[in-house]
Amino acid sequence: MQPKPNIFLKFIPLIGGILIISTGLLALNFYSKSKNNGYSSASIKIKASPINLENFCQQYQTIGKNLQLWNQESLSEDEVLVKTQAYPNLPFSLDAVALPNIKDKARKAKVPVLMYHDILPTKEVFFDVTPEELEADFELMKSKGVTPISLDQLIIHLRTGSPLPEKPVLLTFDDGYGGHYEYVYPLLKRYKYPAAFSVYTKNMGINTGRSHITWEQLKIMVEDPLVTIAGHSKTHPPDLTKLSDEELNQEVVESKQILEKKLGKSIRYFTYPTGKNDERVRKIVEEAGYIAALAMDDADEKFAGESENLLAIERFGQSRLEELVDRASGGEVVNCWEQN
Numbered sequence: 001m002q003p004k005p006n007i008f009l010k011f012i013p014l015i016g017g018i019l020i021i022s023t024g025l026l027a028l029n030f031y032s033k034s035k036n037n038g039y040s041s042a043s044i045k046i047k048a049s050p051i052n053l054e055n056f057c058q059q060y061q062t063i064g065k066n067l068q069l070w071n072q073e074s075l076s077e078d079e080v081l082v083k084t085q086a087y088p089n090l091p092f093s094l095d096a097v098a099l100p101n102i103k104d105k106a107r108k109a110k111v112p113v114l115m116y117h118d119i120l121p122t123k124e125v126f127f128d129v130t131p132e133e134l135e136a137d138f139e140l141m142k143s144k145g146v147t148p149i150s151l152d153q154l155i156i157h158l159r160t161g162s163p164l165p166e167k168p169v170l171l172t173f174d175d176g177y178g179g180h181y182e183y184v185y186p187l188l189k190r191y192k193y194p195a196a197f198s199v200y201t202k203n204m205g206i207n208t209g210r211s212h213i214t215w216e217q218l219k220i221m222v223e224d225p226l227v228t229i230a231g232h233s234k235t236h237p238p239d240l241t242k243l244s245d246e247e248l249n250q251e252v253v254e255s256k257q258i259l260e261k262k263l264g265k266s267i268r269y270f271t272y273p274t275g276k277n278d279e280r281v282r283k284i285v286e287e288a289g290y291i292a293a294l295a296m297d298d299a300d301e302k303f304a305g306e307s308e309n310l311l312a313i314e315r316f317g318q319s320r321l322e323e324l325v326d327r328a329s330g331g332e333v334v335n336c337w338e339q340n
Helices: 007-036 054-058 104-108 131-143 151-159 178-190 215-222 245-263 281-286 318-324
Strands: 077-084 093-096 112-114 147-149 170-175 195-199 225-230 270-271 290-293
Touching: 077 151, 093 151, 093 215, 104 151, 112 318, 131 178, 151 170, 151 178, 170 290, 178 195, 178 215, 215 225, 215 245, 225 245, 245 281, 270 281
Parallel strands: 112 170, 147 170, 170 195, 195 225, 225 270, 270 290
Antiparallel strands: 077 093
């Protein structure tokens, strides 16, 4: 007598086919969701965990002289997270002095912060600069081995004493003129130089006899890692120290809120119009959430490390570039060091 065939065996191919199709559909669904969410299996990366300076030095012996900020949040913390050019995916922490102080080690460096204003083909006042003159400045820096740094890099240095390139300089452009987008920004991209632009909100896109940058242009610039945008008040009053607390709040706090809303970026720095400030003004700037502020004093120009603190970082007029390129220095040249 022949044994009866097992009926279940007849369905094995069918069951296998269903499993294969189901697996394929699940995979396709996951891929579709991943694509829509802006990531794929190839782009998923494990987040690196920061280590302290001692452990980093034990593994790599050197930290280099051109540190970059790892994340914005740590810039105002007791430990600033940074990365090196050699190991950009490995963050490590540096002990920082309390805000708004400057670390003693940073005072040994000589970092000039250069202040430019309008850039236009025909100069109207003595501190205007033509595009040709600006490019000549860039060529001079290049020939002298100068390294332009970002405002973030300067603050890291001032708070932690970390080393900077041999001849560092910070480029700043005030008042949000149209020439900053038309002439300066293309040159920055060509030379790969970072710079900080200080803008006040009242004249955005308005021609007052001089053109001013538009919100659309500023939105393009702020997305570029080479560009840092700083607040510069709402109306550019000639002397913030003469304003009432209410007026100061409008100029300092509200201008920050406007920039952040329009640009969708955190604004961490402020620049005093005409450089004038006092203890009351600096307190409001600090309370508004700015980490640091740029000042100026034509009668007493100083290197950044010679400033009183981060809320009054001194600058030089751009006309002094030629003498400053040979005086600039990043401080002690070290590999790994013990922080005081």
